[in-house]
Amino acid sequence: MDWIQIGHLEDIPRQGSRVVQTSTGEIVLFRSLDDQVFALENRCPHKGGPLSQGIVHGKRVTCPLHNWVIELESGNAVAPDVGCARHHEVRVTHGVVFLEVGVGACKAA
Numbered sequence: 001m002d003w004i005q006i007g008h009l010e011d012i013p014r015q016g017s018r019v020v021q022t023s024t025g026e027i028v029l030f031r032s033l034d035d036q037v038f039a040l041e042n043r044c045p046h047k048g049g050p051l052s053q054g055i056v057h058g059k060r061v062t063c064p065l066h067n068w069v070i071e072l073e074s075g076n077a078v079a080p081d082v083g084c085a086r087h088h089e090v091r092v093t094h095g096v097v098f099l100e101v102g103v104g105a106c107k108a109a
Contacts, residue, residue: 006097009035015056022101027088028052029097030072032059037090038072039099045070045083074107 004022012018012031019042020027026042028051036059042052049065059072069078075087086104090097 002101003091003098004101006099009037009092009095009097012037012097017052017054017056017061019052020099022099024101024103026052027099027101027104029090029099030056030061032056032072035092037092037097039088039090040070040072040075040085041088041104043085044068045077045085046081051085075104076107 006020012029014031014033017028017030027039028042030038040051042050044051044063046066046068049063051061051063053064054061060069062069068081070085075085077083084106087107088104089100
C-alpha cells in the first residue's frame with residue numbers, strides 16, 4: 001500500500017470535504033463532527049455526481065444531483081438505492097492526514 005500525506009486535520013472543514021487529485025482520479029476526504037476522516041472516490045454510483053459538493057450529515061453524504069445517500073465508512077448507497085463509491089483507507093497521526101492511494105474498493109455492507 002502507498003500512503004501519501006494530505007495535510008492537517010484542520011484543512012478539512014467539519015461536516016465538509018476536501019478533494020485530492022491522485023494518479024487514480026479524484027478522491028474526496030470527508031470530516032465528521034467528531035473528527036473522523038473518510039475517503040471515497042468523488043463520484044456518486046448513480047450518475048457520477050460530485051460527492052465533494054454533497055451535504056455531510058453524520059457519517060453519510062447526500063449527492064447533490066439526485067439525493068442519493070452514501071455511507072462514508074463503506075461507500076455504499078443507503079437502501080433502497082444500490083451501488084458503491086470506492087472507499088480508500090485514511091489515518092490521522094498527530095493531526096496529520098494520510099491517504100492510502102490505489103484503486104480503492106467497495107466494502108461489504
